[in-house]
Amino acid sequence: VQLVESGGGLAQPGGSLRLSCTTSGFNFGDYSVTWVRQAPGKGLEWVGFIRSETYGGTSEYAASVRGRFIISRDDSKSSADLLMTSLKTEDTGIYYCTRDVSYGSYLSYWGPGTLVTVSS
Amino acid sequence: DIQMTQSPSTLSASVGDRVTITCRASQSIRSWLAWYQQKPGKPPKVLIYKASTLQSGVPSRFSGSGSGTEFNFTISSLQPDDLATYYCQQYDTSSYSFGQGTKLEIK
Numbered sequence: 482v483q484l485v486e487s488g489g490g491l492a493q494p495g496g497s498l499r500l501s502c503t504t505s506g507f508n509f510g511d512y513s514v515t516w517v518r519q520a521p522g523k524g525l526e527w528v529g530f531i532r533s534e535t536y537g538g539t540s541e542y543a544a545s546v547r548g549r550f551i552i553s554r555d556d557s558k559s560s561a562d563l564l565m566t567s568l569k570t571e572d573t574g575i576y577y578c579t580r581d582v583s584y585g586s587y588l589s590y591w592g593p594g595t596l597v598t599v600s601s
Numbered sequence: 602d603i604q605m606t607q608s609p610s611t612l613s614a615s616v617g618d619r620v621t622i623t624c625r626a627s628q629s630i631r632s633w634l635a636w637y638q639q640k641p642g643k644p645p646k647v648l649i650y651k652a653s654t655l656q657s658g659v660p661s662r663f664s665g666s667g668s669g670t671e672f673n674f675t676i677s678s679l680q681p682d683d684l685a686t687y688y689c690q691q692y693d694t695s696s697y698s699f700g701q702g703t704k705l706e707i708k
Contacts, residue, residue, distance in 0.1 A: 515697070525637075525645065525688055527697040541695045544602065577644055587635035587692055589656075591644035 482506040482590045484578045489595030492568050500563040500595060502578030509559035510534060512580050515588060516552065516563050518597075520574040528576070531561060536584060546572075568599045603627050603691055607700030614679050615708045622674040622703045624689035629669045633693040636665055636674045639702075640685045648687075649674065681707055 488500040502514060515530035529542035531552040540552045546565075554561040565572065575594040582589040604627040614620045624634065632652040637645035647656050649665035652672055662677045676683055684707050689700040 517699075524686075524702040525639075525690075525699040527690075527699060530695075530697075543696070581692075582650075585692060585695070587647055587650045587690065588637075588645075589647055591646075594644055 482580070484580060484590055484592035486576060486578045486592045486595035489576065489597045491598045491600065492565075493601055494568060494570055494599055496568050496599075497564070497566045498568065498597060500565070500576055500578075500597070502561045502563075502592060504559045504561075504578075504580070507580075509554075510556040513584060514552070514554060514561040515579045515581065517577045517579055517588070517591075518572075518574045519577070519594075520571070523574070526574075528563070533584070565597070570599050573597060573599045602696050603630060603694060603698050605689055605691055605698050605700040607689055607703055609703060610701060611704045611706065613706040613708050616679055616681060618679045620676045620679055620705065622687055622689075624667075624672045624674070624700050626670045626672075626691055626693075630691040630693035632668045633691055634665070634667070634672050635690045635692065636663075637688045637690060638683075638685045639688065645688060679705075679707070683707075 483505045492498045516528040531540045549567045551564045577594045578592040579588040580590040606625045634652045636649040639645040648659050653665045666673050686702045686704045688702050
């Protein structure tokens with residue numbers, strides 16, 4: 482099982498950035514994908530997740546990003562995206578793509594993370 | 602949303618010591634709690650799930666206990682490789698949440 486994030490970089494406050502999570506080694510369509518972030522020197526923060534189509538393909542988001550971030554998935558490409566808009570400086574951090582072991586379960590697999598910096 | 606309160610935030614102990622970290626949930630999460638270990642520059646790694654089940658391949662010196670709102674994570678005999686930050690995480694609701702983390706330092 483592998484997950485690899487890409488798309489991180491520098492963005493301006495108020496701007497947008499799209500992160501991608503490319504996966505391999507498992508049947509992507511059977512699993513939810515969760516995004517977790519970590520501000521520099523800080524703890525882990527759950528960002529949101531998208532369910533598999535089996536469970537409706539719907540998403541849930543943390544209050545801090547709801548209305549600004551959108552998670553999508555493309556089962557044909559075994560990938561998921563995190564579209565981040567109206568970025569704030571406090572969105573700076575490492576963003577991890579993760580997979581649960583089964584629906585609604587703990588996060589058993591993590592990507593190495595991609596760094597997002599929001600600064601003018 | 603469920604708030605997870607972890608203590609202490611920093612813990613300094615010697616090799617061979619028994620160390621315990623506590624995690625409290627703002628409402629009952631039954632046994633839907635995981636513990637993760639994060640080493641500097643690396644993503645977290647799950648050690649314990651369902652409050653007390655040891656993940657495959659994880660040394661038996663790690664253990665977890667508790668249910669409802671109060672949980673403990675214990676290292677029975679601290680090893681130098683255990684230098685890391687430890688997080689609890691609830692998955693009882695679809696809005697997951699993490700504790701603030703406990704940074705474990707080796708004396």
